[in-house]
Amino acid sequence: MSVTRTALPVHEPSVSTRTRLARPALLLAGIVLVALNMRACLAAVSPMVGEIQRTFGLSATASGLITTVPVLFQGAGAPLTPRLTRRFGTERVVLGAVLTLGAGVLLRVLPSVVALYAGCVVIGVAIAVLNVSMPGLVKREFPHRAAAMTGLYSTTMLVGATLAAGLSVPLEHALGGGWEAALGAWSLPAAVAAAVWLPQVLKARQAGSGATAAATGRVPAERPVAGIWRSALAWRISLFMGISSLLVYTLVAWMPTILADHGMDRGEAGLVFAFSNLVQVASAFLVPLAAGRMTRQRGLAVAMAGLNVAGIAVLLAAPVSGAWVAATVLGLAQGGSLGLALAFIVLRTGSAAGAAQLGGMSQAVGYLVAALGPVGAGALHQVTGGWSVVLIMMLVLAGAAAVAGWGAGRNVVLDGR
Incomplete structure (x- = not known):
């Protein structure tokens, strides 16, 4: 494996690898609706953790597993997806x-x-498959607008999370069926997304054996990056993604509970959490665009880690009075960090094959690291009886993310030569 210093962008797939499926507007609607579901079912459960805990008599550690298990299986399921898409085609897999x-x-x-x-296991595996298959499909179908479409796709995921976090408690009251009805209602958007996506599968099937390689989920062979798992750069990117995701999923699992435990009304706590997700939408779109205009992203990575430190510090010092400030800062930090982590996958590789390799590695490592967050936070809370130690540990991890991001932001590219 070699590491090349360059500022050149990654080559986009040629038009010949693209397949025109159903009508572009319908394709775009399908992508948006699929993306809308990919975080909604995870964010919806956060305001309900306390009720689920009381219903089943769960400990804080066991409650943390409600969020941890899907994240864990996102990491474990990611390596299986390329094999599925090669066998069945991307459209049917989605x-x-x-x-x-x-x-x-x-x-x-x-x-x-x-x-x-x-159910948490099934959700995690399904999201893992979508995490790996959807970005490639977006890049294939919109080769000359891949960056903009990826921004739209990523932003839609966060919009789904924001809606779910903000609507879960009102849904519970409106449906009058407890947390079960409120969470079960989020199966309906998935059914709608499947119905809108179905024409893509039917069109791909009509292509039959004469379909292009792209239509069956295959792309022209490219030389892979040798020894990527031994690359210090690849590990820095994976750790930056992992630690950033750990901070996100820890707060997805526990932020409303932290606020409620300090005296905030549960409904308001859900709104604070939803607002934080809303702020993520802007930074998740803007930070990758800024990263693409830079030859080095070291300062950007450290800035995102610094914002995480600031937001966690406010949550530690003034969890109720400073809740909205903390939500704003953490939203900027977390949306930007995840957007930057995804941008690193593109900026640090010189081919689609290399990007796929690095993406698979960083998602596998990243989500396995992230899975430690919710359950670890729950265990620490159970042992200490409060949230201060949890938040201090998160401050330390944000510092580690800054170190990893500094290394990941170097102007070098992994290649297969």
Whole structure:
């Protein structure tokens, strides 16, 4: 493996690798609706953790697993997706994953602890498949607008999370069926997304054996990056993504509970959390655009880590009076950090094959690291009886993200020569 210093962008796929599926507007609608579901079912559960804990008599550590298990299986399921897309085609794999996601949402609300965690496993695997397959599909179908479409796709995921976090408690009141009805309702958007996506599968099937390589989920062979798992740069990118994701998912699992435990009304705590997700939308779109205009992103990575430190410090010092300030700063930090981590995958590789390799590695490592956050925070809270130690540990991890991001922001590219 070699590491080349360059400022050149990654080559986009040629038009010949592209397949025109159903109408462009319908394709775009399908992509947006699929993306809308990919974080909604995770964010929706956050304001409900306390109620789920009381329903089943769970400990704080066991409650943390409600968020940890899907994240863990996102990391474990990511390496399986390329094999699925090669065998069945990207379109059918996406449809199957969306339907599986909806089934997992329904399984999670059955009156059983086993069903609760089994649903979390199913949700995690479905999201893992979508995490890996959707960006490639976007790049294939919109080769000359891939950056803008990726921004739209990423932003839509965060919009889904924002809506879910803000609407879960009002849905519970409106439906009058407790947390089960409120969480189960999020299977309906998955069903809608599957229905809108179905024409893409039908069009791909009509192409039959004469379909292009892109239509069956295959792309022209490119030389892979040798020894990527031994690359210090690849590990820095993976750790930056992992630690950034850990901070996000820890707060997804516990931020409303932290605020409620300090005296904030549960409904307001859900709104604060939803607002933080809303702020993420702007930074997740703008930070990758800024990164693409820089030859080095070291300062940007350290700035995102610094914002994480500032937001966590406010949450530690003034959890109720400073809640909205903390939500704003953390939203900027977390949306920007995740957007930058995804940008590193493109900026630090010189081919689609290299990007796929680095993406697979960084997502596998990243989500496995991130999975430690919610359950670890729950365990620390259970041992210490408060949230101060948890937040101090998060400050330390934000510092580690700054170190990893400094290394990941070097102007070098992994290649296969």
